[in-house]
Amino acid sequence: MNVLVIGATGSIGLLVVKEALAQRYAVRALVRRQAKARQLPPEAQVVIGEITRPETLAAAVEGIDAIVFTHGSDGSGKVGAENVDYGGVRNVLNALGSRTARIALMTAIGVTNRTGHYNQTTEAHDWKRRS
Numbered sequence: 813m814n815v816l817v818i819g820a821t822g823s824i825g826l827l828v829v830k831e832a833l834a835q836r837y838a839v840r841a842l843v844r845r846q847a848k849a850r851q852l853p854p855e856a857q858v859v860i861g862e863i864t865r866p867e868t869l870a871a872a873v874e875g876i877d878a879i880v881f882t883h884g885s886d887g888s889g890k891v892g893a894e895n896v897d898y899g900g901v902r903n904v905l906n907a908l909g910s911r912t913a914r915i916a917l918m919t920a921i922g923v924t925n926r927t928g929h930y931n932q933t934t935e936a937h938d939w940k941r942r943s
């Protein structure tokens with residue numbers, strides 16, 4: 813099975829890449845900048861792309877059987893929550909088109925909490941749920 817990891821250079825994504833390789837999956841890592849790919853295990857296939865730029869995603873999803881989303885906007889508030897946390901998932905699934913894949917999405921602790929201060933100010937939970 814070919815597994816695509818979105819957010820592969822993040823603290824969680826790196827663990828996902830290592831575990832998927834240990835489970836003998838073929839792993840493709842979407843990475844924004846080549847320099848960041850150095851931290852990944854050499855067995856992982858690196859594809860350069862950015863989830864907020866749909867035109868960069870075609871190669872990433874080619875031949876993929878499963879996608880693990882572990883990306884996250886870094887404190888950029890509502891705009892990041894909508895464009896990265898949600899928009900990234902939307903763009904990758906659009907790139908996948910009519911092809912099917914198993915999907916896992918890292919959401920967030922408290923993602924069902926709509927009324928707390930954090931969600932009221934960032935909408936982060938709302939956009940994660942929509943993803």
Ligand SMILES: NC(=O)c1ccc[n+]([C@@H]2O[C@H](COP(=O)([O-])OP(=O)(O)OC[C@H]3O[C@@H](n4cnc5c(N)ncnc54)[C@H](OP(=O)(O)O)[C@@H]3O)[C@@H](O)[C@H]2O)c1
Nearest residue numbers: 819820821822823824844862863864882883884918920921
């Ligand atoms: N860490 C936790 O304990 C924890 C707990 C619960 C939920 N979560 C959720 O899990 C997710 C990942 O957390 P984390 O701690 O691993 O975050 P992180 O270390 O900040 O990693 C975020 C990842 O997303 C990538 N990314 C951000 N914007 C992108 C874009 N436009 N295109 C492509 N990739 C992009 C980053 O790439 P770069 O390396 O290029 O920046 C990085 O690989 C987040 O959504 C977070 O809310 C985390």
